Structure formats: C-alpha cells, structure tokens
Amino acid sequence: MTSEFRMPTLGPDMESGTLVAWQVKPGDTVKHGDIVAQVETDKGVIDVEIFAAGTVQKLLVEPGAHVPVGTVLAQLSGEEPTDVTSAVPERINEIEPARVAPAAALPTLPPAVQKRQKISPAARARAHALGIDISRVTGTGAGAVVTLEDINRLAVRSAPATARPSADQVHDMRRVIGKAMSRSKREIPHYYLSMDCCFSKARSWLEQHNSSASIEQRLLPSALLLKAVALAAHALPDFNGYYKDEAFVPSSDVHVGMAIAMRGGRLVAPAILNGDQKSLPAIMSELRDLATRVRAGHMRATELALSTITVTSLAEEGVGSLMPIIYPPQVAIVGFGSILEQPWVVGGAVCVAPVIAISLAADHRVTDGRAGARFLRHIHDALQAPEAL
Amino acid sequence: MIAHEVEQRVLQIFLDIAPDVDPAVLNRAVAFRDQFDFDSMDTLNFAIALHRAFGIDVPETDYRELASLSKAVAYVARQLAAQKSAPAG
Secondary structure (H helix, E strand, C coil): CEEEEECCCCCCCCCEEEEEEECCCCCCEECCCCEEEEEEECCEEEEEECCCCEEEEEECCCCCCEEECCCEEEEEECCCCCCCCCHHHHHHCCCCHHHCCCHHHCCCCCCCCCCCCCECHHHHHHHHHHCCCHHHCCCCCHHHCECHHHHHHHHHHCCCCCCCCCHHHHHHHHHHHHHHHHHHHHHCCEEEEEEEEECHHHHHHHHHHHHHCCHHHCCCHHHHHHHHHHHHHHHCHHHCEEEECCEEEECCCCEEEECEEECCCEEECCEEECHHHCCHHHHHHHHHHHHHHHHHCCEEHHHHHCCCEEEEECCCCCCCCCCCCCCCCCCEEEEECCCEEEEEEECCEEEEEEEEEEEEEEECCCCCHHHHHHHHHHHHHHHHCHHHC | CCHHHHHHHHHHHHHHHCCCCCHHHCCCCCCHHHHHCCCHHHHHHHHHHHHHHHCCCCCHHHHHHHCCHHHHHHHHHHHHHHHHHCCCC
16 A cells, blocks of 8 residues: 655645655655655745655655645555544645656656666775765765765755745745735625623733743633634634635634734744634644744644635734734634733723724624624633633 | 853853844844844744753743843843852752
8 A cells, every 4th residue: 555745735836846854754654743754835935744654665756845735745655644633634645637747857866676776895885874875965076976975965854944034035925925815805795793892800810820820821812812713713613614616615623823023024824723712821832833843933734724714913012903914715803902901891881991892804705893892702702711711 | 050151051052042033143232122123923833942051940020131142141140149158858
C-alpha cells in the first residue's frame, strides 16, 4: 500500500510553494500529524504535517524546488491515512485539478530506471548527514560525479529562512493580502453590523481568575473573545464554513482563525482548531504558542488552511470599532475593538464601564442582517456569563 | 547569581519568546512595546518564561515591571533577593 505526500494548499490564493527542507529521509517512519517538511509560501515558511502513517520510500522533490500545489513530493509505503473521517487530511490534500500545472512545469525528474549516481565519499557522507537524496543531485564534478560542493550548495539553499522577513517577503505578502481582499470586495456582498458589549463582568471574572490561578493558567481577554465566537459559530452554522461554486457549505467543525500581525508588516490568520470544544486555559495556551511560533516562522499547514471563520482584534490599539473584510472562501469575520472606559446605562443610571465593540462582516449571499444580529447577540451574551465559557 | 548572569539569562529568555527580534538593535532602556510592538500576549509569555527559569512569581499587577530589558533585569534581581531572604518553605 503506497500513498503520496503532496504540496498542500495553504490558502485560497496559493498556487505553488517552494520546498525549503525535508524533516524526514527515506526509511523514516512517520505518523499522523508529524511535521515532515518546511514549505515557503507568501505567508512565510510553514511547517507541513502529514496525514498518513507509514515509511518514507522516496523523496521526489529536492529542497529549493518551486512546485505547483498538488505536486507529489514524496512516496510512502504503509497504512492508509489514519484518520479518514477528519476534515483535516481531506482539505489539506484537496487539489483543484486545473491548478496542477502540466508536466512540463514540473521540476526535472530522473528517469524511472535510475542509474547509480557517481558521488565522492565525502559528498556521500555529507548528503547522508543532511538527509539529501543523492539520486536527485546533479553532479558537476568530472564525469558528472557529485561533489561535496554540490551537496553543500543544496544544503545552503535548503536552510530555513530566518524569522526576520526580507523586504521582498513583505512585498509578496502585501500582494497576497491585496489579492485576497480584492477578491473578497469584488465577489462577496458584505453587510456590516456592530454591537457594544459591557465587559465589566468578564473583566472582574478575569481578574479574579488570574489572581488565584497559577501563572501558566492565566488568561487574557482574547481567549474569552475567541471562545465566545467559536460557540456562536457552533450555534449558528450559517456563519461557519465556505462559499464555493455558488453555494454555501457549512462546516461541522469550528476552526476560528485569529488574525495576528507580524512585526515588519505581515499578517496571518492561523486557526485554533475546534475552539468551541476547548477550555479557556487550553485556548489561551494555544494562542500563546501561536504568537511565538508566528514570530519564529513556524506555523503549521493545518492552522493556515482550515479556518472556517476569522476573528480580528485591535484590542490594544485604542480603536473603537472596526469593519473587517471577509477572508474568502469564508463567509464571516468578527472584529473586536479596544476595551474602553465609557458611559454605560445600568438600571436607568449612567455609570462608567469597560465597553468593547463587537462587529461582524458577513456574506449577504448566505445570511442577512437579522441572522447577523442574532450572531452578535450570541457573542454578547456569552461574554456576560464568562464563568460558563 | 551575579547581576551579569541574570541579565544574560533574561535577555536569552526574551529572545526565545520574541525570536524575530535582532538583539543588536535592542535598546535596554526603551520599552519592548515601543521597540518591537510587544503586546499583552508577549508580556504574558515573557512572565511565564521568567517564572519557569527563575522560579519567581510574577503577579499580573507586576507586568509593568517587565516593560523593558533593564526594568525586567532589575525586577528579577529584586525577586530573587526577596526569595533568598524569605524563610525557607
């Protein structure tokens, strides 16, 4: 039984990616969820997981190769995908046939019957240490012998990108964001709603929780906001899923993407998977982990490809409210402004309270303002009972 | 632990949680927030990492003491000294 590991699609506008490095070599055993390669896309370098178990038979693409989404990168022998019921492997391996470039665009692959590669002993040792498949290396030495220099050249090319983005990378990412947002504004008839929410109870509850909990269990407001959105998306599935081929397909899983700004002008929205079923400390710990990994350039493919709805927060920027743009093919995005001290009426009297504006941009092809209002109300009410989140 | 050692460890912990920061441009006296867009998530990560490394408690009300490298180093040194003078147990 053999299976194939392909260049995954990490977003609706991704057409190709560069294989940066392999984390496995032929003969290695892999299991569901293992990180097997790093791929560079417009979003930076992404850790790519595999959703099959077995033994790596053959690496078909060398580090440094730029290949279309869907290209087979490696062959495995062993079991079938271990978790066929999960949406994760399906969508990660989902390939739009039209996007797979014709064979001519693929990197030059060696003939099926491979002649034994001539290689110097030093080069062989180095290639082995680095996990480079020597049958893929073009030798430049006398008689096409693969030299140590050939291997070192490959190793340099496959070195992971640094955490600090270059001007080109930032430019690429702005272009990708521009493309996705233009498509959104062109294709999605947005409607916008906003609701003010008193954050008094949530803040007191947080203060109390944080003063008694251990430091690793402490929460920030963002964990509450994310959980409240996940619960609303679970309760009102018309806001959770994808609009594709003239039809809305709701998702039974709730994967809330969290827009995170990276220093240097980049923006990504990795997802907290199944947030509606996770505890607040679990969500918080994932958010903390994400923030660090995003900065280090270690996002995982599943996190970027699977969001079913997105949250964007300008909580610390002093912004009152925001009108976000939907990330296609999703159909809704929730925005949170800053938690600001404001006059608030309680029982006929004006007091000062922390208030947060919740906004929603949703797709009019799927829902209308009344449904949107219910969705906002759901988030609002959840934040009034933080102990139940 | 001598002062220099504390500073080196605090710096290393900071770089672990903010791997995209170039230590060469880090200004010890300027707030992380003003230099590197440090936000509340970064601060919490920093507090937890300091707690793990030095065994000190960092209550939420002390987060402002971690605003810059020099402030954080002074804070950790104070907490370590307090820990030492407190009765064991």
